[in-house]
Amino acid sequence: MSTSSNSELKAFVQTAEQTGGFVWVITLVDFAAREVRRSLVSEDVWATRAAAQDAGEARLAALAADR
DSSP states (O other): EEEEETEEEEEEEEEEETEEEEEEEEEETTTTTTTTEEEEOOSSSSHHHHHHHHHHHHHHHHHTTTT
């Protein structure tokens, strides 16, 4: 699991099985408010968990760069 943080906000990259493959799930959690702000799920499916994890981490890095 990867994290990116800003104050009490943390973004986590996880993977999940879906239809014969794996997808990444990025979840933004506000620990101060104790709530999930949003979750994103990839539309693409990867053959391995590691490939989905790498793609999710790359997407999170791109999102962080877009701030």
